Amino acid sequence: MTLIFQNIRKQYGSNVAIDDVSTEFVPGLIHGIIGPNGAGKSTLINMTAGSYTVSSGAIVLDGRQMQSLKKYEIANSGIARTYQNIRLFDQMTALENLEVCYYPTEVGATWREVLWPPFSRSQRERRREACMEILRFFNLQGYATAEAGSLPYGRQRMLEIARALVMNPRVLLLDEPAAGLNHHETAELTAKLAELRSPARIMIIVEHDMDLVMTLCDRIVVMHHGKLLFQGTPAEVQANPDVQLAYLGTANDIDEIRAAAQDRRAKLGIRARQRS
Amino acid sequence: MSAADTPAAAAPRTRRIIPFLVFALAIALLVATPFLPNYHIRVINGLLIYILLGIGLNIVIGYAGLLDLGFVAFYAVGAYTYALLASPQFDLHLPFLLILLIAAFLGMLTGILLGIPVLKLRGDYLAIVTLGFGEIIRIMMNNVDWLTGGPQGIARLDKASVFGIEFARPVEIYFLLLVIVFTVAVLVWRMEQSILGKAWAAIREDQDAARGIGINTTNAKLAAFATSASIGSIAGVIFAASQRFVSPESFTLQESVLIVLMIVIGGIGNILGIVAGAAILILLPEVLREFAEWRILFLGLLMIVLIIIRPAGIVPRSFGPDKLIRGLFGK
Numbered sequence: 147m148t149l150i151f152q153n154i155r156k157q158y159g160s161n162v163a164i165d166d167v168s169t170e171f172v173p174g175l176i177h178g179i180i181g182p183n184g185a186g187k188s189t190l191i192n193m194t195a196g197s198y199t200v201s202s203g204a205i206v207l208d209g210r211q212m213q214s215l216k217k218y219e220i221a222n223s224g225i226a227r228t229y230q231n232i233r234l235f236d237q238m239t240a241l242e243n244l245e246v247c248y249y250p251t252e253v254g255a256t257w258r259e260v261l262w263p264p265f266s267r268s269q270r271e272r273r274r275e276a277c278m279e280i281l282r283f284f285n286l287q288g289y290a291t292a293e294a295g296s297l298p299y300g301r302q303r304m305l306e307i308a309r310a311l312v313m314n315p316r317v318l319l320l321d322e323p324a325a326g327l328n329h330h331e332t333a334e335l336t337a338k339l340a341e342l343r344s345p346a347r348i349m350i351i352v353e354h355d356m357d358l359v360m361t362l363c364d365r366i367v368v369m370h371h372g373k374l375l376f377q378g379t380p381a382e383v384q385a386n387p388d389v390q391l392a393y394l395g396t397a398n399d400i401d402e403i404r405a406a407a408q409d410r411r412a413k414l415g416i417r418a419r420q421r422s
Numbered sequence: 423m424s425a426a427d428t429p430a431a432a433a434p435r436t437r438r439i440i441p442f443l444v445f446a447l448a449i450a451l452l453v454a455t456p457f458l459p460n461y462h463i464r465v466i467n468g469l470l471i472y473i474l475l476g477i478g479l480n481i482v483i484g485y486a487g488l489l490d491l492g493f494v495a496f497y498a499v500g501a502y503t504y505a506l507l508a509s510p511q512f513d514l515h516l517p518f519l520l521i522l523l524i525a526a527f528l529g530m531l532t533g534i535l536l537g538i539p540v541l542k543l544r545g546d547y548l549a550i551v552t553l554g555f556g557e558i559i560r561i562m563m564n565n566v567d568w569l570t571g572g573p574q575g576i577a578r579l580d581k582a583s584v585f586g587i588e589f590a591r592p593v594e595i596y597f598l599l600l601v602i603v604f605t606v607a608v609l610v611w612r613m614e615q616s617i618l619g620k621a622w623a624a625i626r627e628d629q630d631a632a633r634g635i636g637i638n639t640t641n642a643k644l645a646a647f648a649t650s651a652s653i654g655s656i657a658g659v660i661f662a663a664s665q666r667f668v669s670p671e672s673f674t675l676q677e678s679v680l681i682v683l684m685i686v687i688g689g690i691g692n693i694l695g696i697v698a699g700a701a702i703l704i705l706l707p708e709v710l711r712e713f714a715e716w717r718i719l720f721l722g723l724l725m726i727v728l729i730i731i732r733p734a735g736i737v738p739r740s741f742g743p744d745k746l747i748r749g750l751f752g753k
Contacts, residue, residue: 221633234631235623235624235631238620246635248617249636253621253642313636
């Protein structure tokens, strides 16, 4: 099982967002996609999940072309995603957010569920238990009956990943999972994601947090201006001069930026970030 | 510490008493209805029909989050189905239950026919198209004289009878309605709790994310339209059977708006809310009959006040039938 991008391209009018990207993602590994803002990272995720159409080229999962399928069909063939801006079902409880993912497999039994109470009871019991287990994995069991929209931001991020996991996906796409999280939450997220690595699952993470990417990812794809700039292991990516120039900056640059930021903070009277 | 505890402890108790009182009042009214004068029974029958319509429309508006302003079309489909199949118009006299099934099916079909072209629309656009659809059906009923009798409508409809028991007098219609409303309410509530109901909620919350978890939103929405329309159609059959006369006048845009108002005032997405909303909008004008010319002004004021003090409706979505049952029978 592999996920293959074959010369994929995304064009809005004359504006080329993704230009002839070909690469391959394999199960058991965590793949990272990095690059500056506007490089096309999220576009790749959106095309893979069917949120955007593909202008040309093919996305192939397990020998099957995905790019012409509808979004729900893509989801049902085992590609689950999270969103850059959290998109939960806000007024449903955390538990319901997960339970509803059973729709594709259980909608056929709706009439039985409506008309035959013993069946619906066992059906719901089983569904709830499976979802609670995933909530427990993310330490969200305490929020099971809380409305998803009322959860703290960091918990919402976790819940969104939990929702993607309920679908038991073969491909898990995470679009900036650490965005907006504090240090503590990012560490927790990193640990959880590491546990999700499975020989039956392809994981792809788009992320700006380089600590998380370098810690977690086995392979990294670097995007720049819609083109694939480089791909390799974290060490190779960090050592590559093109990547440094385009995105990471040289060691000196990074030190300079850090120093400048500290300077600015000091001038503004902002104390160093405190986390307890 | 103890001073802070008292109001916190008192709040749940009042919260439990108020629904109990309202519930007791409703039961008392239902028990007393058969002993009231015919006129009053007719009013209650009207109320029950509107509750049925509200339950139907709420599936589309409250559960799936699609604003449908042409619901009265399905009501008309049901009413005319009965009128055409149980009257001297074509000298057809099919049994009531059979017509009920036919009407439910035709309603479902009409619902899907309306649903297909509007699937891609949401919000205002959907509202306008469905509003147009409602008018199209009414105008058609008004003009296809050979079929519907035009503006004169169809009169002398058969009395409804089920297994030889006749349902013609208001009190008989009342019992028929009571059974149908209760059955439909229970089924629809169970539907809301089912996986399909959860999918409707997901579509309401975020359609695109719903597709992202594998929900075929086209099918789920069509299921909502179809179920909702067939309930509207069933309500139409009973309406026609109780009036024993139908004409296009009964199916104006105002009716659609009234049903939407019931849902919004009562509590969108909640069957209990619909009962409350219908009770207020149908019974209050009757109680305030002497001030009939003030009715619209009063309705406007009521809406303003409710929007300010209870924006989620009289009975909000969070207080569903399950909460009521748990509140009444403990646990």
